[in-house]
Amino acid sequence: MMGRRVDGWRDGVRVALLVGLGALPLLGPALWNGYPLFFFDSFEYVPLPFTGELPVYRTAGYGLFAWIGRLTGSLWPIIVVQCLLVAFVLLAFARAVAGGARVGACYAVLLATAAVGGLPWYTGQVMADGLTGAVILGLLTLLLFRDRLPRSWAVVVTAVVALGIASHTSHIGIAGGLLLLALATVALGHLRPGRLPPVRTGLPAMALAAGLMLAAGANWTVTGRLFLVQPSTVQTLALFVENGLAARYLDEVCPGREPPPHALCAYRGALPHSANEFLWGHSPFRALGGWDGLRPEAEAIVDGVRSRYPGALLWQSVRFTARQFAMMKLGDGLVPMQFLMRDPMAAHYPAELAAFEAARQQRGEIGFALWNPVLQGLWWGGLGGLVLLAAGFWRAGCRRQTLLALAVLAALGGNAFICGALSNPNHRYQGRLAWMPVALVGLLLTAGAGRATTTAPGSGPLCGEGERRRVG
Template identity: 30%
Template sequence: MVKQMNRQPDSHQVQFLSIKNKSLQCLASFVLCVVFLSLTAAWNRFPFVFSDSGTYIDVAITHFWPGDRSALYSLFIYPLHLKLTLWPVVLVQAAMTWYLVRVFFRTFAHAFREEQVVLSVLVLGLCSSAPWFVGQIMPDVFAALLILAIATAVIGQDRLARFDRVAIPLLIAFFITTHLSYLIIASGTLALCLLIRLLSGRPTPPLARVFTKVNISMVAAIALGVLTMLSFNIITKRGATLASTGNVMLLGKLIDQGIALDYMTEACPSRAWPICATLPELKQIKARAVAQGKPIGAVSDTFLWGGPLVQLGGMTVVSKYASEITNGAMRAYPSQFLQEALRGFLAQTVTFQVGDDMIRYNPDTSIHQIIARHFDADTYAAFQSSRQYQQQLHVDRFRIADNVLLGLSALVVAGYLLLHWRSNVPLAQFTLVVLGGMVLNTMVTGALSAVHDRYGSRVSWLVPLIALFIISEYIRNKTGTVRVVETGKPRDAMSPARSV
């Protein structure tokens, strides 16, 4: 059993909202946090949508499996909406977020209490980017949750509950299947965790720090995610591949960088690639983008979605020879490819404003047509009456709050790492892993895709999350609440006691 010192009430009598029962406290925390995380979408009067949202809704209904993105997110949301309403998708994404945030607090807190989670989620729900992605019909919300799950499970593995040891690997495997970039982010984040454990200076042998049950379950989770994607593509006759047309997406990136254009200029006279006929047009698109100072990725977006790809027969047709071009271009211009990838990474680092994708989608767009086709008139009318569709979101106001919270949180986290990291070494290790995972997210998107604010803002709320935890622990210290284990000895800051 757990006791309190400094005249604090015994832990089993600590109340939350006048509730003594711990199970009811947890239920109240769940309900409140799901509401807080869904408030922004509720204020919009409809779940947020992106141009890709239509594809994710449509795929599981029509069984048209795209080669450029995972269909498994579509299969995940279909039983939630059943062509009736999209709100269950938002609620389930909010529930996943609450669970992982709560496990993080419960794992690293000196004296966990439900109000820590609820108050922190309230701040995140009002002032961070988190609710914008929780409330959106897109798998972008899982980028931050993937980093949070791996960092919590590996760094705090000695304090995980039995349920967490099963649930977190399953969630990680699922997250990986929902977006092609998540495999790289998950693998890199796990590698960073294992490196930190290896160098942690624990009394156990180095191999024992790495080959633990939790660490093995993390590797198994990543393998399960990969196996699921491969199996799905084999079943749908797209071959043993993670993305049958992923090479076309990379071709778009290399066209944006210019090296694919240079390579095709040299190679087209001796090749019969159909894309060679569009080379003059692609060069003009690139020249206009440079002259107008358009951001990195504007050329690839135009190539992929602006018409040229459709004229060539679509992704499936171009994918037959795209790899030959991309491989040849990277071999011919390796230094230029690395330079452009670095430029994209640096540009993405400072591109993280919330709400850049919260635009109006007109009746001629796919998301508009798909909602009209698959849902009833009331749902379609609700979509048309949403603030996003009516262009009444006023995202700039939320952006100010998000930027202020981000700035203050960065100061809190930096101050903690520089001055107080010894007070909770596992938390410092966790923070480094999360920051490393955010850098990986930036590298993957900036170097291999277009530069967009949503790629940065989908993980930026992790910084305020850590800052809010640090502040809650500081307040706990000031109030004198110290939890001790059964022996009566104060809990060592190096190994937080397992909470319920």
């Protein structure tokens, strides 16, 4: 009994050291910057625990992290906690995929490829985007490799996934889509016994349910109303402005009618060419009432577009999904933020105002001109490698690895659809996952190199004979 306790204590210390060491590269850009990084939306999350004001069209779930700042009097603990949580999920994922062999090497490869792929530029922001990859890999660990994790690890992964789901509405859609695919795989496995490995949906379903409850609970705490997401009709109108369907609709319904059916008719010849410009730039958005005042008109125009142009809307959704899938430049929004963040910093974190103003971001010293071409190559090369590995795994009967590669591809596509077709394409949406394809390829190659495998020429590293017998 005493020996088991000592071994358990040693394992706990070892895990804590690995997670702590893994968090360091994830913190790297923020440490180099001299202060946590900010995106435009950070302006609404940083004051949330103090003001109780809900960010526009967003969930208050990320306020769970923002409260860490208020409780500690500093914004540094927010991103430190983020990096520790992501590092733990990466370690658990490496352990599960490696199956106990070469875990340290697999973890190091994951961290290195994630760093080169830009993940630390998101984990170092006071934003939820750094958690997106952890939600995906955490869910896939629970779905496909639950048998390779101790119970305590699985519980922690479930909790991290739930927190990630609650922190951003796009995470709800990604997690829900992966769970639906998992249920479909389970059903297919019942139809074709022995052809597919077990897929365990219990803990992933609990993580999704807990994430939804946390998100709704955070919204209730802030507003006194119980709801999951805010109405997004105005944001959808902005999307239709960008894809041209709003202008097409207004050109059909506005001419020759007095009074005009929509106030936006007066501006139909001067609509901007992007959703961001419509919502945040020089546009009639504020003149027409902003988020609240424009909502009734937005609902009418959105309904009109959907009823008149279903085919065009479907095509634009496909086009914007593909467009988002290819957009992943680093540096989106990492510009000087004094005009937004100085007042909240002075009001709520005055002791850190000097560090904020001295940070490289505020001095305009962050650039990615040389890094982004490399990132593009890693993205497309990683995607090609995943496809080749999935084909090789399938031919060798390694169904679990095949499902992993296909599920990551599906998650990347789902992220592009949710963010590109339902919101509007932005480089940061796919950029937060640009590291994942090459990281998974590196992990699978490293894990495969440590196993006794028999491979066909050109098929790549495959699963061991024992697993082929189990699933074949």
